[in-house]
Amino acid sequence: MSARLFILALMCAAGLTRAASAQTVPLVADLENHLVAITTGFTGTDVLLFGATDGPGDVVILVRGPGEDITLRRKERFGPIWANAESVELRDVPSFYSVASNGEPEDFASFRLRERYQIGLENLRLTFEDQRLSADVQSEYRDALLRLNQDRNLYNAEIGRVSLLANRLFRTELHFPANVPTGIYFVEIYLFRNGDVASAEIVPLSISKIGIGAEVYDFAHNLGPLYGLVAIIIAVLAGWAAEAAFRRT
Amino acid sequence: MQIYLPIAEMSVNIFLILGMGGAVGLLSGLFGVGGGFLMTPLLIFVGVPPAVAVGTEANQIVASSVSGGLVHWRRGNVDLRMGAVLTVGGLVGSGVGVALFSVLRGLGQIELVISLSYVVFLGAIGALMFYESVNVIMRRRRADPSKPVITARGPGRHTWIHGLPFKMRFRKSKLYISALLPLGVGFLVGILAAIMGVGGGFVMVPAMIYLLGMPTQVVIGTSLFQIIFVTANTTFLQATVNQTVDVVLAILLLIGGVLGAQVGARLGAKLRGEQLRVLLALIVLGVCLRLAFDLVATPAEMFSFGDAGG
Numbered sequence: 001m002s003a004r005l006f007i008l009a010l011m012c013a014a015g016l017t018r019a020a021s022a023q024t025v026p027l028v029a030d031l032e033n034h035l036v037a038i039t040t041g042f043t044g045t046d047v048l049l050f051g052a053t054d055g056p057g058d059v060v061i062l063v064r065g066p067g068e069d070i071t072l073r074r075k076e077r078f079g080p081i082w083a084n085a086e087s088v089e090l091r092d093v094p095s096f097y098s099v100a101s102n103g104e105p106e107d108f109a110s111f112r113l114r115e116r117y118q119i120g121l122e123n124l125r126l127t128f129e130d131q132r133l134s135a136d137v138q139s140e141y142r143d144a145l146l147r148l149n150q151d152r153n154l155y156n157a158e159i160g161r162v163s164l165l166a167n168r169l170f171r172t173e174l175h176f177p178a179n180v181p182t183g184i185y186f187v188e189i190y191l192f193r194n195g196d197v198a199s200a201e202i203v204p205l206s207i208s209k210i211g212i213g214a215e216v217y218d219f220a221h222n223l224g225p226l227y228g229l230v231a232i233i234i235a236v237l238a239g240w241a242a243e244a245a246f247r248r249t
Numbered sequence: 250m251q252i253y254l255p256i257a258e259m260s261v262n263i264f265l266i267l268g269m270g271g272a273v274g275l276l277s278g279l280f281g282v283g284g285g286f287l288m289t290p291l292l293i294f295v296g297v298p299p300a301v302a303v304g305t306e307a308n309q310i311v312a313s314s315v316s317g318g319l320v321h322w323r324r325g326n327v328d329l330r331m332g333a334v335l336t337v338g339g340l341v342g343s344g345v346g347v348a349l350f351s352v353l354r355g356l357g358q359i360e361l362v363i364s365l366s367y368v369v370f371l372g373a374i375g376a377l378m379f380y381e382s383v384n385v386i387m388r389r390r391r392a393d394p395s396k397p398v399i400t401a402r403g404p405g406r407h408t409w410i411h412g413l414p415f416k417m418r419f420r421k422s423k424l425y426i427s428a429l430l431p432l433g434v435g436f437l438v439g440i441l442a443a444i445m446g447v448g449g450g451f452v453m454v455p456a457m458i459y460l461l462g463m464p465t466q467v468v469i470g471t472s473l474f475q476i477i478f479v480t481a482n483t484t485f486l487q488a489t490v491n492q493t494v495d496v497v498l499a500i501l502l503l504i505g506g507v508l509g510a511q512v513g514a515r516l517g518a519k520l521r522g523e524q525l526r527v528l529l530a531l532i533v534l535g536v537c538l539r540l541a542f543d544l545v546a547t548p549a550e551m552f553s554f555g556d557a558g559g
Binding site for chain 2: 071087
């Protein structure tokens with residue numbers, strides 16, 4: 001922990017001098033590391049984000065996972081049983097979303113700004129494949145998507161805490177759960193001042209599988225038939241070994 | 250201790266999975282069943298995606314049927330000729346099953362079909378097994394306890410089945426029947442095995458005894474022989490077409506399963522057959538009811554994610 005704090009202090013100092021020397025940069029920010037490795041023992045992680053501003057202001061941090069096309073299905077009753085009926089497709093839906101700020105965004109950012117920068121889950125923009133869907137249907141599926149992703153801990157309705165120090169330094173821990181999707185994430189940092197965005201920065205973050213897990217996944221997806229054969233050979237050997245071991249006893 | 254499953258893309262407690270493997274292995278050793286029909290629903294209950302549960306279970310069954318099949322092979326309880334014909338039917342069936350699986354998955358109906366198949370088959374087999382074993386226990390109570398109770402219904406009836414063409418002689422089974430029969434049985438069980446993630450022994454064994462009229466002592470060995478090839482084929486096809494075989498999960502299940510099966514087999518030798526079968530029937534019916542309840546009960550969440558076009 002102390003090592004972490006030391007690094008933080010060092011990097012913030014570096015950031016400050018950079019900001020001070022360049023005068024024109026009102027906001028600098030960076031991540032403790034730009035790579036989250038999902039290893040075999042992965043149970044979720046926190047990534048430290050730190051930065052500095054050139055004076056008072058409010059900081060908002062958005063984390064967005066890679067976009068993906070998704071299908072949402074709704075269940076309906078067929079006789080006695082419930083089964084999937086109609087479905088709706090959405091384009092480029094962020095696979096992860098969280099917000100952090102030093103205050104309540106409502107207090108310093110107008111509704112229009114929050115909507116434009118998609119600050120807060122209620123302002124997340126979703127694109128339906130079928131544009132002709134009625135507003136009612138769209139909002140129903142929208143609510144369902146937000147609810148499902150919140151249940152999976154991939155969307156966070158709560159605003160995370162950003163600590164501000166002397167109106168200059170800020171830091172926050174970005175949390176990623178065990179089931180976090182892989183891909184390139186974008187961490188957007190906004191500095192609000194006098195009811196407008198004074199400065200913004202985007203930092204990429206790569207979340208990827210590393211080690212045996214990653215190799216197994218790549219193997220399964222790139223060389224399916226060979227993977228299947230290996231799986232069968234492992235099973236046959238294991239079955240044979242088990243029988244041989246217990247025959248002796 | 251958590252472990253990340255690379256294909257299921259989730260973290261699970263390693264001891265939970267080992268324990269599940271052990272518990273199902275114990276039951277399979279105790280009752281002489283494969284256990285796939287219990288393991289696949291259990292995996293789904295703990296949150297493994299149904300498609301991955303089915304694909305991975307096929308892989309695990311390869312191992313358990315190799316180890317069980319070898320025991321029967323040594324005792325000479327495998328009718329190779331019958332096994333080969335069943336396997337041909339089974340290979341075609343599992344191919345059809347995996348293709349069907351892929352189509353249903355795209356339509357978003359695979360979970361429904363898996364659940365429905367389980368409810369129908371577990372319900373029917375559980376009820377039959379319960380009825381038959383309770384009957385045996387009642388008769389034993391009424392009858393002179395020194396007399397043995399005859400339970401197995403042998404062959405010998407002559408029906409339309411014996412009029413089918415392509416007759417083949419199966420020496421070990423002492424049968425002279427149409428090859429279409431075992432081909433058909435193998436085919437249907439192959440489809441089931443691919444869709445439900447089971448070996449299919451619980452359908453195959455009754456079909457071999459009652460439909461084909463095979464002698465009981467070669468039934469288990471021959472069905473295990475066939476299951477090895479059909480589940481190996483299913484594993485290969487699921488890995489190729491759907492990428493839903495998680496070897497890490499399969500290995501964990503395997504370790505628990507092997508140990509559990511040995512304990513179960515030893516425990517089973519001390520208990521009485523009919524009572525065991527009543528117990529198994531109750532477990533089967535319990536799983537069936539649970540799945541049926543989930544189908545009928547109003548879901549708490551009406552919406553779900555579907556696979557986005559592959």
